[in-house]
Structure formats: structure tokens, C-alpha cells
Amino acid sequence: MIKLIIVDDDVLIRESLKIIIGIDNEIEVVKALENGKECIDFLSENEVDVVLLDMRMPVMDGTEVLEEISKKNIKVKVLILTTFDEEKLISSAIKHKTSGYLLKSSKPEKIISGIKSVYLGNGVFESDIVSKLVVGSSNKNDKSDDEGLNIYGLTDREKDIVRLISKGLSNKEIANKLFLSEGTIKNHITSILSKMDLKHRTQIAIEYLNSKIH
The missing domain is CATH 3.40.50.2300 (Response regulator)
Structure with a gap:
């Protein structure tokens, strides 16, 4: 209960x-x-x-x-x-x-x-919540994206995956785009969650988009 x-x-x-x-x-x-x-x-x-x-x-x-x-x-x-x-x-x-x-x-x-x-x-x-963060972050450039991610000690590959997650891509789509296996992507996401102190995939996208706004 x-x-x-x-x-x-x-x-x-x-x-x-x-x-x-x-x-x-x-x-x-x-x-x-x-x-x-x-x-x-x-x-x-x-x-x-x-x-x-x-x-x-x-x-x-x-x-x-x-x-x-x-x-x-x-x-x-x-x-x-x-x-x-x-x-x-x-x-x-x-x-x-x-x-x-x-x-x-x-x-x-x-x-x-x-x-x-x-x-x-x-x-x-709520999907509208994530969309609001995406719209609010759209004017930021790639350099500011990196600055927001650097505090977590992510590798370049992990940063790429975070950005793709924030665009709504599935593990399979990310794997195809980066020419990696789905298993490898899952392993990277596990590492990302640990480094960012998060529990699930959705939070990666929201945390990232939130950092772009601020």
C-alpha cells in the first residue's frame, strides 16, 4: 500500500x-x-x-x-x-x-x-513541461551547452548522448545516429545517471535543458 x-x-x-x-x-x-x-x-x-x-x-x-x-x-x-x-x-x-x-x-x-x-x-x-524547457533553451549555443555539462565530468560521448536524449531520441535512434549498439548506449546512460545524480532518463533531458536556460 x-x-x-x-x-x-x-x-x-x-x-x-x-x-x-x-x-x-x-x-x-x-x-x-x-x-x-x-x-x-x-x-x-x-x-x-x-x-x-x-x-x-x-x-x-x-x-x-x-x-x-x-x-x-x-x-x-x-x-x-x-x-x-x-x-x-x-x-x-x-x-x-x-x-x-x-x-x-x-x-x-x-x-x-x-x-x-x-x-x-x-x-x-508532463510533456508540456519538457516542451517549455526546450523552447526556452532554443536560443543557447553549443558552447553554453558544454559549460552546463562540464560540471558533471561527462565524457564527450556522454555529452553527445545527453544532447540527443534532450531532443527526444530513443536509445535505438541514438545508437543508429552514433553508430553504436543499443547495449553500449544503455551503459553510457547508466554512467550519465550516476554522474548527474539522477534516477531516470527523463530527468537527464530536463536537467540538461534546465541548465541551458540558466
């Missing part, structure tokens, strides 16, 4: 999510909270698997919650669910290794699926 808390300042959204998600027999909504401070206080005293977190809230917003979770080293996965898709908020979520970022316009089944996916260690990112 996945232990979940919902954190949203809108009581109607909060309670609606509690009812909708609570129907699923694999998820237990243990608490619905209205601000970030309540979230951190609850996490400090209770074990939770996943936090479904809004970004814009009074008292303590989503960014501050992510900072506190990191600072206190709280072992919990966070799935952002918000109506906002501004680059600044996306950047903050990625910076703190958020497991996913969905918009409230998502269908209930997508949110429930996202919770389960995040619980299993996978990433869930």
Missing part, C-alpha cells in the same frame, strides 16, 4: 483529490494538508511514501517544502501537481530532484498512475 499525503491550499481540490485517489486500492491517502509547513511537520513525525505537492501555497510554498525535505534529508518521493507551468517553478522542482511534475488539468487516472510510477522510482513529467 502506497502511503500518500496531499498538500494543496485549495480545499475543494484537496478534498476532491482525496476522494478520487482514495478509491484506488493500492493507495492510502493518510493526510490532506493545506500548506507546506503542515507538510514538513507531518513528514517529521510520520513515514510517507509519496507527497502530492502544490507549488503555490501560503505559509510555506512548494519550493520551500522541497528545500526543507532536502535539508532534513527526509526519505520521501515528491510528485508536483500544480496549475502553474512557469520556468522558474519547473527549475526549482528539477533542482531538488523532484520525481515528477504534472498539471492539475491532468485526468484522474494519469495522476493516480503518476503516483504509482513515482513510488516505483520512475519519473513522471
